[in-house]
Structure formats: C-alpha cells, structure tokens
Amino acid sequence: MRATIEPTGLTRRIIPCLDVAAGRVVKGVQFKNLTDHGDPTEAAARYAEEGADEIVFLDITAAPERRDTDLDWVRRTAEQVFIPLSVGGGVRSVDDGRKLLLAGADKLGINTAAVAEPELLTRLAERFGSQCVVLSVDAKRREPAGAGGQSWEVVTHGGRTPTGLDALEWIEQGIERGAGEILLTSIDSDGTKEGYDLELLRRASALSPVPVIASGGAGTLEHLADALETGAAAVLAASIFHQETYSVGAVKEYLDRRYPMRMS
C-alpha cells in the first residue's frame, strides 16, 4: 500500500504487440522471412489471461483495398477478448477506420498514412474521438547529432524510407491534429533487445500531454522499468512475450514494486 493519497490510481500499461498478416500472427525480421505463429485470437486471449492491459495488432497485410473478410480475425478476437484492442496498418481513410471499429477495434493505429496526409488524424478524431486515434511514430536517430543536440527523424516502411520530419515536432503536430496517444518506436533499438531509446522517450514524454507508449528494444525487465521511469504511460513489447522470456504476469509482478499496475 502506498502511504500517501495519489492524485490518481491510473496504472501504467503493459501491452503485447502482435504482427498479423493475412489473419495469422507472423514473426520475421524487417517484415521478411515471415513465419506463422498461430491464430491472433488465441494469442490475444492468452495475453489477456496473463494480465495484458491492451493488445496492439499491426496488420502488415497492407492490401490497398481491404475486404470485409480480411477483418474476420478482428471480429473473432473482439468476441472473445474484452480488453482494449488497437489495430494499426492499412488505415488510409475514415472509412477504413469505421470498418475496423465496427469489426471490434477500440483504437486505430495510424503511421504512414498520417505522414502522407496529416489531415487524416483530424478527420478520424472528429469522427470517432481522439481516444480512438493512436499516432504511430517510427523514429531513427540522426547521426551524427547536429549542433542543436540529438534529434530523431521519422521513418516509414520499417525504417527504410526517410521522411525528413523531426520526430518530436511531428509528435507535437500529430497531437494538435487530434492524436489521443503516441506509439513511439525507436527503429535503432527495435529488435536489439538492448533496451528502449530512453533519451527519445524522455523528450517525447516531457512534451506530450497525451500518453506515450514506449516501443522497440525490450529485452529485460529492467528495460521496461527504465522506459516507465522516463514518464511513458505504457510499454509495448513483442519478442520477450512471444519467445516466452517473460509472461505478462511476471513483468507486472516485477514492475508493481515501483509503478502502479493492474494486478489480475
């Protein structure tokens, strides 16, 4: 029990991330050499059972015209998993968003489409509310750091396409345009298991009035704690959960000593 009365009992969130292609959970390196890792509904249900606070799905099918049947897995998951579900990938219009929400998504992750057309964030927020709109930002360190200190560039397509946008400025702009949450992935750290980009998270959390979700680099329990220490509202991880290095429950038990957690 905490001795003082906190202004809020809001907990920090632990979020497993699942990549989905053609309705199956997949794993690969940089979206290549994809291997099948089962049914999204089963994976989500298992993580929810372990205590996950939310599930992020990244649909990497990337079909330009999504057919209704392509969202059957979202529908099936929403029928069985009763925690917030966020689905990113392929949302290019208000109509794409509507289809996903009707299928059962609670939040829409927007990445490349927002870079191409920032106004999309506003249209989605006006139609569905900011709480539905998650701006997904892939950030890469600018090397060498300029005279103004370290900065990060927004990249798309798994880091292959530079955009010229400054990541922190883009985050501010995205929030102004209606994003209710920022999913911030360090492309330098992603897949390394050597820890999150803490400097990036610290800078982003300091400027963002909306929750920042830390992503990219989780390898140990200490990494997750470090990310929360920057002020991040939530930590997202993929491999440590998929490879069963840690269960969601074990992660929460560890972090519960220092941060408020929802313990199931």
Place this chain on the structure above:
Amino acid sequence: MTATEATVIDAGVGNIGNLVRALRHLGAEVEITCDPATIRASRCLVLPGVGAFRPPREVLRGAPEEAIRSAVDAGATLLGICIGYQLLFDSSEEFGTTDGLGLLGGRVTELPGGVPLPHIGWNRVFAVRDHPLMTGATNDDHYYFVHSFAPEDVPEEWVLGRCRHGRSFPAITGRGRIAGTQFHPEKSGAAGLRLLGNYLAWAGALAAEADGGDSATAAGH
C-alpha cells in the same frame, strides 16, 4: 433457465458493438433499439454511450426517455455505461449545462486539472457498498475508463464504488433498479465481465420473481 434478454438502447452515437459482444458472450439475448415500445416492454435495459453528453441526450428526449421511465416504473432494471451513466444524473456541465434524465441525483462536472485528461486507462475502484452488481468485487479491482467528466454531489447512500483521478468520484452508482458505471465494463477484462454478469443475473432474478408472480396468478385461474 432461459438466457436473459437484454435491450441495449441505441441513441445513435458511438460504437456499441463491443458492449453487445460482451453481453452475448455472457449468454444474453441482445436486442439493439431506440424504439419506445420495445424499450417499454423490456425487463433489462442497458444504456451505453461514448463521446459527448448532448447528442444522445437529444436523441432520448421525448418518447424514448418516457419509455425508459415507464419500463423502470414497471420493474425493469437499467444499467448506464460511460456517457449512458452520466445521462442518468440531473445535469451535465459539458458545453454548457444540459439536463439529464434525472433518474439519479447529482451533476456531471469536469474532472479537475493536474492529472492527464481525458482520463484514459485502467484505474482502481474501491467497493464502498454491497449491491447485486458488486458481488465478488474487491478493493483492488481495476476498470477501463475513457472520459473527462464525472458525477459529483451524488448522495453517498447510492455510491457503490469510488475512483480517484484529480478528485474522488462515484465510478459505480446504484439506486433501486437503476445503476451505472463510469468505466467500460465490456473493456475491463475479467472484473468488467463479472460486473456485467452480475447485472444480467440481477435483472434475470427480478424478472423471474415477477414472472413467478404472474404464473401463480395464472395457475389460480
């Protein structure tokens, strides 16, 4: 025993699909409607809502609102969720003052600053009173919230659960057959499903009681 029939009142705003999925998952037969006659005939009403207070308030004004009142007077249970919960109180101060349904005393006001708003995420709810909805509730239950406004000045004897975000506010309120939650039970994992299940069981028990009375009368003929 047959499945509880639940009537979800669709005030035309927001996505209520996940609430319907949760009720069906719990075995309820769900009808989605804003038709006054259907509402009036229901024994188990659920009033959901997301977004702002005023649009659903205006949709309900008149016949649907009267149907809700007469259903409750005739013995139906009513559960308000999120904006549907706020609609149950006397008034809301979101974008000027708007009257609510006045089924629960209290007014809906903005949460104070100093904490992130909107209040989005999992927060702890302290069980403060026994009620059929609270069966199995503990003081370490967390539920999923998405809101910036919350009720205040609610008579303490109706408050079932309290949450803290900037201020302490009633997260679960119940008076007679009318109850509501500020959070989304349909998105609150096992704790949320338990509360929805409690609601269906409560509504089912009250309906069975009423039917029991009816069949006793019928048997007398």
